[in-house]
Amino acid sequence: MRKKDNLTGFLFILPALIVLLTVVFYPLLWTFWLSFQEKILIAPQRDGFIGVEHYQGIFQSDVFWRFLGITLIFTLSSVAIKIIFGLVGALLLNKNHPGTNVYWSILVIPWLIPSVVGALIWRWMLHEQFGIINRVFVHLGVLESAVPWLSREFTALLSVIIVDAWVGLPFMIIVFLAGLKTIPSTLYEAAKVDGAGFFQQLRFVTIPGLKSVLLVMGTLSLIGTFNSFNIIYAMTGGGPVNATNTLVIHIYRTAFTQYNFGLASALAVVTFIIISCFVIFYIRQLDKEGEM
Amino acid sequence: MKKALWYAAISIYALFMVFPLLWMLSTALKPSSEIFSLAPSFIPDNPTLDSFKTVLSMGAYRGYLMNSLFVAMSATIITIVLSTLAGYGFSKFRFKGRRQILYLFLSAQMIPAVILLMPIFFIMTNLGLIDTYLGLILAYVTFSLPFATWVMTAFFKRIPGDLVSAALIDGASHWQAFRKIVLPLAVPGMISAGIFSFLVAWDEFIFTLTLTTTEEKRTLPYGLYSFMGQYGVEWNQLMAASLIAVIPPLIIFLFLYKYFLRGFTGGALKD
Numbered sequence: 001m002r003k004k005d006n007l008t009g010f011l012f013i014l015p016a017l018i019v020l021l022t023v024v025f026y027p028l029l030w031t032f033w034l035s036f037q038e039k040i041l042i043a044p045q046r047d048g049f050i051g052v053e054h055y056q057g058i059f060q061s062d063v064f065w066r067f068l069g070i071t072l073i074f075t076l077s078s079v080a081i082k083i084i085f086g087l088v089g090a091l092l093l094n095k096n097h098p099g100t101n102v103y104w105s106i107l108v109i110p111w112l113i114p115s116v117v118g119a120l121i122w123r124w125m126l127h128e129q130f131g132i133i134n135r136v137f138v139h140l141g142v143l144e145s146a147v148p149w150l151s152r153e154f155t156a157l158l159s160v161i162i163v164d165a166w167v168g169l170p171f172m173i174i175v176f177l178a179g180l181k182t183i184p185s186t187l188y189e190a191a192k193v194d195g196a197g198f199f200q201q202l203r204f205v206t207i208p209g210l211k212s213v214l215l216v217m218g219t220l221s222l223i224g225t226f227n228s229f230n231i232i233y234a235m236t237g238g239g240p241v242n243a244t245n246t247l248v249i250h251i252y253r254t255a256f257t258q259y260n261f262g263l264a265s266a267l268a269v270v271t272f273i274i275i276s277c278f279v280i281f282y283i284r285q286l287d288k289e290g291e292m
Numbered sequence: 293m294k295k296a297l298w299y300a301a302i303s304i305y306a307l308f309m310v311f312p313l314l315w316m317l318s319t320a321l322k323p324s325s326e327i328f329s330l331a332p333s334f335i336p337d338n339p340t341l342d343s344f345k346t347v348l349s350m351g352a353y354r355g356y357l358m359n360s361l362f363v364a365m366s367a368t369i370i371t372i373v374l375s376t377l378a379g380y381g382f383s384k385f386r387f388k389g390r391r392q393i394l395y396l397f398l399s400a401q402m403i404p405a406v407i408l409l410m411p412i413f414f415i416m417t418n419l420g421l422i423d424t425y426l427g428l429i430l431a432y433v434t435f436s437l438p439f440a441t442w443v444m445t446a447f448f449k450r451i452p453g454d455l456v457s458a459a460l461i462d463g464a465s466h467w468q469a470f471r472k473i474v475l476p477l478a479v480p481g482m483i484s485a486g487i488f489s490f491l492v493a494w495d496e497f498i499f500t501l502t503l504t505t506t507e508e509k510r511t512l513p514y515g516l517y518s519f520m521g522q523y524g525v526e527w528n529q530l531m532a533a534s535l536i537a538v539i540p541p542l543i544i545f546l547f548l549y550k551y552f553l554r555g556f557t558g559g560a561l562k563d
Contacts, residue, residue, distance in 0.1 A: 005385055005386075005387070006385070006387040006388060007387070008381075008385065008466045009381045009382075009384070009385020009386070009387040009390070010381065010385075010387050010389075011381070012377045012378060012380050012381030012385070012470075013377070013378045013381040013382065013393060015373075015374050015377060015378070016374040016375060016377065016378035016397075016437060016441060017378070017393060017396075019374060019433060019434075019437060020396070020397065020400050020434070020437060020438065023408075023412070023430060023431070023433070023434040024400045024403060024408065024434055025396070025400070026411075027408040027411035027412050027415065028403065028407070028408060028411075030410075030411035030414070030415075031407055031408065031410060031411055034410055034411065088305070089305060092298065092301060092302045092305060093302070095298060097295060097298060097299070099299075103302050103303075103306050106306040106309065106310050107305070107306055107309050107310075108545075109309070109310060109313060109542075110309050110310070110312070110313065112491070112538065112541040112542055112545050113313070113538050113541075114494055114495045114512065114513055114537055114538070114541070115495055115497070115513075116495075116497050116513035116514075116516060116517055117513070117516060117534045117537050117538060118312070120516060120517075120520060120530060120531075120534050121312045121313070121315070121316045121531070121534065122312060123520070124315075124316075124319065124527050124530070124531065125312060125315060127527075130327065130328055130332070130527070132315055132332065135331075135332060166309070166312070169309070170309070223402050226404075227404035227405075227406070229404070229405070229406060229497070229498050230495070230497040230498070230513070233497070233498075233501075234497070234513075234517050248404055248406045251406050251407070251409075252406050252409070252498070255409060255410050255413075256409075256501075256502060261410045264410055265410050268406065268407040268409075268410070269407075271404070271406075271407060272403065272407050275402065275403075275404070
C-alpha cells in the first residue's frame, strides 16, 4: 500500500515535472555548456570549446562591474521603495472608514497593467516636449525648463526605478495588507495601554508581526526586480549610454543584437550565481535580524 | 481630525498610483491636435473615440490582440491542468524525493527568463517552433507553472484528507477519488492559479521578442512596443491601443478577484 502510494503521488507530479525539466532545467544546463564555447551566430566558423575564456574576459572588463553596479542600484532602490510604500499603503488600507474598499480597488489597478503598457504610459508622461510631468513641474516652478528624462543618464535610471516600483507596489500592498490582518488587535491594545505611540506600535508590534511576510516578499521582490526586463527594455532599451543597462538587459543585448551566444551564456551563468548567493544571503540576514 | 488626515493621505497615495492611467485615458480621448497643445487639459476639450476606432481598424493590432488571447488562454489551460495534478501529488502524498522535487519547482520560479533564452532559442529553432503559437505557449507555461503548482499545493493542504481516505476505503481508485471528490473542491484554487497564469502570459514580453519573427505571431506587449517605433508620434492612438490591452486583465480581476486573493495570499504566505 505505501509503495503504491509513493508511485501514485509521483505520477500526479510527473507531467509537470517533465515540462519543467524540458523547458527550464535542460536549457539551464545548456546555458552552462554554452558558456564554455565560442558561439557567435554571425561567425559560425569560429565555433568551438574555449574553456573559461569568457569568464576571464567578464571579470577583467570594467563594463561588467559597471553594469553590475547599475543592477544593484536599480534593484535595491526599487525594492526599498516597494517595501516602504507598500507598508504605508497597507497601513492606510488597514482601516474601516467608509470608502476603504474603493481606495483598495484604486491602489490595486496598476498591478493589472501589462508591464510594457506601464512603460509606454510613463514614456508618454516623461516626454520632453509634450509630457505632462515636465509641463506640471515647469508650471509649478519646480523645474526651470523641460528635462529630457530618458535621455540623461541619471534621470533615466531614476525613471526606470520609479516605474518599476510603481508597477510592483500594488502586489506588495495586497500581501502586506493580508499580513496585517493576521496580527491580533489585542497586541495593539496592549501596546496602547503601555503608552506606545504610532511609531512604537510600528516598531514593536507591526513589523515583528509581519516578519515572515517581509521575509518572503522581500526575497521574492529582490529576485524579481533583479530579473526585471520588460520595463527597462521598453522605456530605455538599456540607454542612454548604457546608463540603465542592467545585467539582464546586457545579456539580452549581447545575445540578440551582437549574436554572441557564448559570451551571453557566460554572463547568464554569472547572473544565475549572483542571484542564488543573493537570495541565500538575504534570507540569512533577515533571519538574524528577526532573532535579535 | 484623525479621519480627515487619513482621507487626505490615502487620497494623495491613490492619486499617485492611478494618475498614469487617468492620463492614458485622457490622452486616448484627445484628437491629435490636442496632444501637442502647450497647455494640455486633463479633461479633453473635444473628446473623441477616433483613436480607438483607428487602432481597432488596424489589422495588425487586431492580430496582436487575438494572438495574446489565444496564447495566454492556451498556456493558462495547460498550467491549470499540470499544476492541479502536481499540487495534489505534493500535498497529499509523501513519496521519496518529494522535498527535493518541490525545491526544484520553487527554484525554477526564480530563474530569470533571459538566462534560459539562448538554449530555448536553439531548441525552438531546431524543432521548427520559432514564430509558432506552440513555441510561445510552451515558453509561457515555464513562467507560470512553478508558482501555480505552489498555489495549488497550498490550496490542497487545506482540503481535509479524510474525504479521500473514505473514498479509497470504499474501493475507489486514487484517480477516481481525485476526479470525483478532490477536483470539485479544488475549483477555487484552480481559478486563482488560472488567473495568475493568464496575467503572467498577458504580460510576457521577452519570449515574444525573441521567438517571433513576423508581425503575424506577435503578442500585444511586443506589438505595442513595435507600434511605438512605427506610430510613435501618435500618442493618442498608442494610449488607446494600450488601454484596450488593460481590459481583459481588468475584467478577469473584477469578476474573480475573491478567488484570486484567497488562493494567492494563501500561496504566498503559507510555509
